[in-house]
Amino acid sequence: MSNKMKKKLTPVQQEYQAFAKEREPARPVAVNSLRAFLVGGAICVIGQGISSYFLWNFNFTEKTVGNPTVAVLILIAVILTATGIYDHIAQWAGAGSAVPVTGFANSIASAAIEHRSEGFVLGVGGNMFKLAGAVIIYGVFAAFVIALLKSIITMLGGV
Amino acid sequence: MEAYLTAFVVGGLICVIGQLLMDVGKLTPAHTMSTLVVAGAVLAGLGLYEPLIDFAGAGATVPITSFGNSLAHGAMAEAESTGIVGILTGIFEVTSAGISAAIIFGFIASLLVRAKG
Numbered sequence: 001m002s003n004k005m006k007k008k009l010t011p012v013q014q015e016y017q018a019f020a021k022e023r024e025p026a027r028p029v030a031v032n033s034l035r036a037f038l039v040g041g042a043i044c045v046i047g048q049g050i051s052s053y054f055l056w057n058f059n060f061t062e063k064t065v066g067n068p069t070v071a072v073l074i075l076i077a078v079i080l081t082a083t084g085i086y087d088h089i090a091q092w093a094g095a096g097s098a099v100p101v102t103g104f105a106n107s108i109a110s111a112a113i114e115h116r117s118e119g120f121v122l123g124v125g126g127n128m129f130k131l132a133g134a135v136i137i138y139g140v141f142a143a144f145v146i147a148l149l150k151s152i153i154t155m156l157g158g159v
Numbered sequence: 160m161e162a163y164l165t166a167f168v169v170g171g172l173i174c175v176i177g178q179l180l181m182d183v184g185k186l187t188p189a190h191t192m193s194t195l196v197v198a199g200a201v202l203a204g205l206g207l208y209e210p211l212i213d214f215a216g217a218g219a220t221v222p223i224t225s226f227g228n229s230l231a232h233g234a235m236a237e238a239e240s241t242g243i244v245g246i247l248t249g250i251f252e253v254t255s256a257g258i259s260a261a262i263i264f265g266f267i268a269s270l271l272v273r274a275k276g
Contacts, residue, residue: 027182033175040174040222041167047217048166066212066220066229067256073221074257078264082272095177098188099195099273100170100221102256108261112269128262134189136258139196139227140250146204147234147246154239 032094039089039096047073047100070101077102081109109129162216169211169218192223199227204235229253 009017021094051069054060060068080086086106092095108128115127129136173195179192202208208228212219219225230250237249251258 029179029182030247032179032182036174040177041171041218044170044215044218044221045163046164047170047221048163051217052162062213066217066225067253069217069220069224070257071260074260075264076264078261078268082268084275086264088184095181095188095191096171096174098192099174099177099223101223101226102221103188104226104257105261105265106225109233109268110264112265113272114274116273120269124266126251128269131189131192132261135192135196135223135226136195138193139200139230142197142200142227143203143230143234143250144246146231147238147250148243150204150235151238151243151246 035092036094036096036099039093040099041096043073043097043100043102046076073100073102074105077105078109081106082113086110104132106133165215166218166221169215170221171218172220173218173224195222195224195231196227199224200231201227203228208232213220226254226257229257 007077047069050072051065054065054068058068077086080089080102085103086097087110090103092107097106107130110126111130111132112128115123117123118127177191177195180186180194181188184191186194201209202211202224208219208225209232212225212228230253233252233254234246234250237245237252239245241248
């Protein structure tokens with residue numbers, strides 16, 4: 001809770017906040033990080049395997065092979081989400097399964113499946129990007145600002 | 160074989176950064192992923208992400224940071240060849256595969272599967 005919000009609380013509420021914070025279970029940061037490292041690394045190794053396959057069997061170069069790799073990983077992640085396996089992996093791995101692109105696919109597929117009961121247009125269509133939307137919006141806006149800055153710098157004859 | 164090792168270590172370390180943002184920084188997963196995407200775009204702007212991909216292969220292209228890199232990279236490349244409008248036309252050029260695949264497969268999944276419970 002930010003300091004600004006803290007000031008608005010009554011003394012009793014502040015006391016309770018301190019009381020609750022004392023009893024909050026400590027997060028096992030080291031164990032969580034190790035799990036994230038192992039699972040995240042393993043997903044990247046699978047990605048590397050798919051990359052090698054595309055490099056050997058199709059007309060891709062080191063530069064372009066990222067795209068089909070990501071597409072295949074997304075397909076795998078959606079299948080694992082639909083069968084409910086991805087949830088189990090995510091519970092154990094934390095950020096290890098959320099940070100790779102498979103986590104992005106998982107957030108889209110699980111939102112789509114979850115909101116199916118609200119109808120296909122307003123439910124599935126409207127909620128698919130509930131979590132992934134934030135990623136796309138901030139990614140696109142950051143990319144826009146950066147590309148704009150770079151264009152201006154180049155135009156001014158800099159760097 | 161070495162490519163697999165670097166992919167494992169670099170990909171794993173990016174995930175550890177994400178885990179630390181969640182555990183120590185107390186961010187939600189959505190905040191963590193947004194932060195990493197923006198970080199990837201900034202690294203692309205500084206010209207640092209391409210060397211990382213050369214070094215780590217899938218270890219750098221699979222984490223969500225590469226999504227930010229691709230967005231910024233597509234925008235900058237197109238802006239260089241067609242001028243400032245290229246930022247708008249190029250931004251999704253490289254990431255098309257990821258977003259289309261996620262939408263299409265996600266939608267098919269929602270047609271085939273019902274939520275449990």
